[in-house]
Amino acid sequence: MISNSLLEVRNLHTHFTLGGWLDTKQVIRAVNGITFHINRGEVLSLVGESGCGKSTVGRTLTRLENATSGQVIFDGKDVLQMPASEFRILRRDIQMIFQDPYASLNPRLKIVTTLSEPLFCHKLVRSRSDAREKIADILERVGMDRNDMHRYPHEFSGGQRQRIAIARVMILAPRLVIADEAVSALDVSIQAQVLNLIKKLQQENGMALLFISHDLGVVRHISDRVAVMYQGNIVETGTKHQIFDEPNHSYTKLLLGSIPRIPMGIYS
Amino acid sequence: MIIMQRVLWIFKGRRLALIGLFWLCLVAVVALIAPLLAPFDPFEINPIMRLSEPGIPYLFGTDHFGRDSFSRSVYGARMAIIIGLGSVSVALIVGGVVGMLSAYFNRLGHFLMRVVDVLMAFPALLLALVLMTLLERSVTNTIIVIGIVYATTTARILFGMTLKLKEEVFIDAAKCAGAGHGALLFRHILPNLISPILVQASFIFAFAQLQAAALDFLGLGLPPEIPSWGNMLSEERIYVTRAPWLLIFPGALIILSVFSMNLVGDVLRDKVDPRFKLDIKGI
Amino acid sequence: MPLLEVKNLNLSVLTGNDLLPVVRDVSFRVDENQTLGIVGESGCGKSLTSLAIMGLLGGTPISMTSGSIVFSGQELTSLTNKERRSIMGNQIAMIFQEPMTSLNPVYRVGDQIIESLRKHRQMTKTKAKKRAIELLDLVKIPEPENRVESYPHQLSGGQRQRVMIAMALACDPKLLIADEPTTALDVTVQDEVLALIRDLQQRLGTALILISHDLGVIANTCDYVAVMYRGKIVEAAPTADLFSNVNHPYTHGLLNSIPVIDRDIEWLKAIPGRVPTINEKLAGCAFNPRCNIAENICTTCDPEQITLHDDHYVRCHFAKRGTND
Numbered sequence: 001m002i003s004n005s006l007l008e009v010r011n012l013h014t015h016f017t018l019g020g021w022l023d024t025k026q027v028i029r030a031v032n033g034i035t036f037h038i039n040r041g042e043v044l045s046l047v048g049e050s051g052c053g054k055s056t057v058g059r060t061l062t063r064l065e066n067a068t069s070g071q072v073i074f075d076g077k078d079v080l081q082m083p084a085s086e087f088r089i090l091r092r093d094i095q096m097i098f099q100d101p102y103a104s105l106n107p108r109l110k111i112v113t114t115l116s117e118p119l120f121c122h123k124l125v126r127s128r129s130d131a132r133e134k135i136a137d138i139l140e141r142v143g144m145d146r147n148d149m150h151r152y153p154h155e156f157s158g159g160q161r162q163r164i165a166i167a168r169v170m171i172l173a174p175r176l177v178i179a180d181e182a183v184s185a186l187d188v189s190i191q192a193q194v195l196n197l198i199k200k201l202q203q204e205n206g207m208a209l210l211f212i213s214h215d216l217g218v219v220r221h222i223s224d225r226v227a228v229m230y231q232g233n234i235v236e237t238g239t240k241h242q243i244f245d246e247p248n249h250s251y252t253k254l255l256l257g258s259i260p261r262i263p264m265g266i267y268s
Numbered sequence: 269m270i271i272m273q274r275v276l277w278i279f280k281g282r283r284l285a286l287i288g289l290f291w292l293c294l295v296a297v298v299a300l301i302a303p304l305l306a307p308f309d310p311f312e313i314n315p316i317m318r319l320s321e322p323g324i325p326y327l328f329g330t331d332h333f334g335r336d337s338f339s340r341s342v343y344g345a346r347m348a349i350i351i352g353l354g355s356v357s358v359a360l361i362v363g364g365v366v367g368m369l370s371a372y373f374n375r376l377g378h379f380l381m382r383v384v385d386v387l388m389a390f391p392a393l394l395l396a397l398v399l400m401t402l403l404e405r406s407v408t409n410t411i412i413v414i415g416i417v418y419a420t421t422t423a424r425i426l427f428g429m430t431l432k433l434k435e436e437v438f439i440d441a442a443k444c445a446g447a448g449h450g451a452l453l454f455r456h457i458l459p460n461l462i463s464p465i466l467v468q469a470s471f472i473f474a475f476a477q478l479q480a481a482a483l484d485f486l487g488l489g490l491p492p493e494i495p496s497w498g499n500m501l502s503e504e505r506i507y508v509t510r511a512p513w514l515l516i517f518p519g520a521l522i523i524l525s526v527f528s529m530n531l532v533g534d535v536l537r538d539k540v541d542p543r544f545k546l547d548i549k550g551i
Numbered sequence: 552m553p554l555l556e557v558k559n560l561n562l563s564v565l566t567g568n569d570l571l572p573v574v575r576d577v578s579f580r581v582d583e584n585q586t587l588g589i590v591g592e593s594g595c596g597k598s599l600t601s602l603a604i605m606g607l608l609g610g611t612p613i614s615m616t617s618g619s620i621v622f623s624g625q626e627l628t629s630l631t632n633k634e635r636r637s638i639m640g641n642q643i644a645m646i647f648q649e650p651m652t653s654l655n656p657v658y659r660v661g662d663q664i665i666e667s668l669r670k671h672r673q674m675t676k677t678k679a680k681k682r683a684i685e686l687l688d689l690v691k692i693p694e695p696e697n698r699v700e701s702y703p704h705q706l707s708g709g710q711r712q713r714v715m716i717a718m719a720l721a722c723d724p725k726l727l728i729a730d731e732p733t734t735a736l737d738v739t740v741q742d743e744v745l746a747l748i749r750d751l752q753q754r755l756g757t758a759l760i761l762i763s764h765d766l767g768v769i770a771n772t773c774d775y776v777a778v779m780y781r782g783k784i785v786e787a788a789p790t791a792d793l794f795s796n797v798n799h800p801y802t803h804g805l806l807n808s809i810p811v812i813d814r815d816i817e818w819l820k821a822i823p824g825r826v827p828t829i830n831e832k833l834a835g836c837a838f839n840p841r842c843n844i845a846e847n848i849c850t851t852c853d854p855e856q857i858t859l860h861d862d863h864y865v866r867c868h869f870a871k872r873g874t875n876d
């Protein structure tokens with residue numbers, strides 16, 4: 001069972017301190033002792049209230065925030081303890097898709113520069129023409145045109161930018177992708193396209209996915225297992241069907257009860 | 269052609285600033301072709317003709333050595349541009365490196381920014397005076413001193429802007445893609461700072477003129493024989509009643525150039541990225 | 552008399568030397584206590600329409616080429632800047648779409664709320680601070696006494712959005728325009744925020760324009776829905792009527808692409824393709840390249856607005872026939 005799990009998070013804490021030496025100090029326990037694991041090639045969704053610490057979990061796993069305590073074991077290696085230089089190599093395997101496609105691409109860089117960055121940083125290509133070949137390939141895989149690489153981010157719509165962000169992640173063929181609200185800024189029809197794309201790529205590459213979201217419809221569509229988070233803790237984990245059909249925890253029930261439904265009875 | 273169009277677009281509705289820009293271009297051209305324009309050698313002493321009135325052939329009159337004031341003014345334009353560009357480069361390079369690194373590496377920042385704070389506690393002119401008294405009078409030293417003085421404000425401003433950029437999501441995204449410190453600083457942060465840096469440069473250019481003139485006037489700036497507008501003021505100030513034109517022409521040149529540069533800077537500031545509007549306040 | 556009536560609004564954007572239309576012939580009305588929902592794909596002009604109502608297009612390359620906007624008997628487009636300022640933020644408030652860009656990153660969120668309270672309500676500083684804490688509490692931000700001291704980047708995405716909502720509610724507006732107010736919120740908080748707005752409506756008769764791409768939210772909160780595509784309202788109807796009697800293939804496609812909660816599906820039925828950009832010239836109906844029932848007429852002739860029955864309008868050549876996929 002251990003050998004099957006790709007990522008193991010044990011009793012992870014991430015706290016923030018507000019206020020300096022003049023104000024009174026104020027500790028925010030954004031992530032307060034969570035434990036979960038993700039198997040190889042599995043999609044685990046993390047759902048929960050706004051502000052309960054979902055993004056912080058993702059940011060801690062990629063070491064964008066410093067963990068206060070706890071263990072994160074990725075493929076047998078302790079991610080939090082290893083020196084920064086070693087972690088930079090490991091970044092290739094743990095990638096993150098950010099929520100806001102307008103903010104996650106550097107406005108001053110052409111798409112080709114943004115997409116070659118990971119290739120050169122991880123020494124996956126030898127020459128610029130090599131890189132272009134790969135970039136053209138990945139752009140086509142995410143449903144864009146190879147000539148789009150010579151354009152700037154502001155020339156694309158939100159959905160197209162999110163595809164580019166996905167391309168930047170997929171070009172490294174990572175083993176774990178953390179998608180933080182990757183589709184919530186997109187409108188429904190584009191959201192459906194991008195979701196289908198993520199699912200397709202996930203199945204083709206057999207990568208694991210930590211899908212952070214508050215949209216339960218989307219979560220049901222994409223995940224194998226679901227973890228429900230509440231105020232910095234995970235209160236319930238289970239397969240998709242367990243969570244959606246036989247929820248145990250009262251917060252999960254509340255969550256499922258609050259979904260605004262379209263009167264499908266009328267519309268069919 | 270496209271550049272002309274863009275410039276006209278930026279300066280649309282700002283006629284005064286456009287005149288300022290025109291004046292600056294004129295000064296630059298004069299500086300470039302100074303040897304062709306100057307009718308006399310600016311260093312040539314001619315005691316017989318000392319303190320002649322403006323007219324022909326001495327357009328701006330002559331000083332107390334009998335040197336042609338017009339030729340000296342033309343070469344003064346050259347000095348103005350050299351001092352301006354020189355101090356801007358020093359200020360931007362020193363200030364930029366200090367500001368960006370301080371914002372990027374927190375620990376280092378704590379230390380470096382305290383040093384900057386201390387330097388900023390002195391009025392700019394006083395700081396320049398103190399530094400100049402420690403050094404020999406020369407063009408290079410003047411440039412270095414003025415550059416250092418304005419490097420402090422530049423460092424502060426770039427510190428603030430870099431701190432803000434550091435919180436941007438695309439920086440996190442680049443980190444995840446594997447970018448190291450160098451790539452983050454130079455590929456991701458710096459290009460986003462170019463337009464505010466340009467604005468800052470225009471203000472430094474203007475203030476460097478004033479600062480250099482003040483140092484020259486106090487006899488601490490450029491060596492006295494060098495034709496600069498500040499030196500001209502300084503050397504002839506005792507003749508203000510007998511030959512007021514010797515002060516009026518260089519004085520007007522300094523004022524016009526500083527004023528023009530400030531006008532241009534204002535326009536550029538209004539066009540800069542709104543995120544940084546609050547940071548750039550001039551000097 | 553409706554509280555707000557927009558008639559034949561046309562907006563164009565200046566790119567290079569061309570004036571390209573982005574919003575065309577948009578008309579709608581909102582009465583007191585009523586909620587109008589606007590849905591539509593990204594880039595179809597929803598935000599621009601609301602910015603035009605707020606008079607916030609100055610300084611952008613967007614201009615209003617024709618149309619009228621009447622708010623409680625006053626033509627908004629002909630107001631002087633001063634008259635406009637006394638209405639905006641006070642009688643008409645807006646929740647902007649991007650919480651991160653609308654909040655100033657260098658000021659504490661508390662100070663930003665206090666500032667707006669003092670400007671519009673002439674409160675003293677201590678009173679404004681108390682009210683700010685109350686408002687943050689209303690939008691369910693935990694420990695509001697401490698959170699007023701936070702900077703925007705120290706809040707989660709949803710918390711920032713709730714700060715924006717608190718600011719808009721601060722002045723008890725008569726008309727509230729909410730541009731995607733709950734996209735970053737989970738369903739439970741979304742529920743509470745919508746309840747808060749509903750409460751405001753009941754107390755003060757506030758009218759609400761809700762821009763959203765979440766059809767679930769729209770179905771549950773709005774009295775009337777307008778569906779926009781590429782700058783035009785392609786279908787508009789009272790909510791119940793719209794969902795029971797879908798006529799435009801685009802509305803149909805939107806409903807189909809929602810992941811449903813009650814059963815498993817392998818692949819979502821996305822509408823193929825993308826919204827054409829404003830630079831692309833299209834003959835005929837703007838939706839025709841993506842439409843599954845398009846025929847020749849759709850590529851040559853732009854459909855007129857048809858009234859199906861009272862208050863249900865649609866722009867499609869095949870409207871009466873309905874769509875069956």
Ligand SMILES: Nc1ncnc2c1ncn2[C@@H]1O[C@H](COP(=O)(O)OP(=O)(O)OP(=O)(O)O)[C@@H](O)[C@H]1O
Pocket residue numbers: 016017018028029030049050051052053054055056057214704705706707708709710735736737
């Ligand atoms: N840099 C920071 N400094 C201080 N507090 C922070 C910081 N980042 C996050 N927090 C706090 O930590 C808590 C968890 O934030 P997080 O962004 O992880 O929430 P989330 O679950 O992603 O919420 P949402 O769904 O709204 O995005 C929040 O209360 C937030 O205010």
Ligand SMILES: Nc1ncnc2c1ncn2[C@@H]1O[C@H](COP(=O)(O)OP(=O)(O)OP(=O)(O)O)[C@@H](O)[C@H]1O
Pocket residue numbers: 158187564573591592593594595596597598599600611612613648828829
């Ligand atoms: N400042 C601007 N300059 C040029 N074009 C603009 C500007 N603002 C908006 N547009 C264009 O106007 C069109 C309508 O934009 P708008 O912001 O109203 O879309 P929206 O319906 O609100 O979309 P979303 O759901 O993504 O918020 C878009 O095609 C956009 O590219």
Ligand SMILES: [Mg+2]
Pocket residue numbers: 054055056707708709
């Ligand atoms: Mg989040």
Ligand SMILES: [Mg+2]
Pocket residue numbers: 597598599648730
């Ligand atoms: Mg919008």
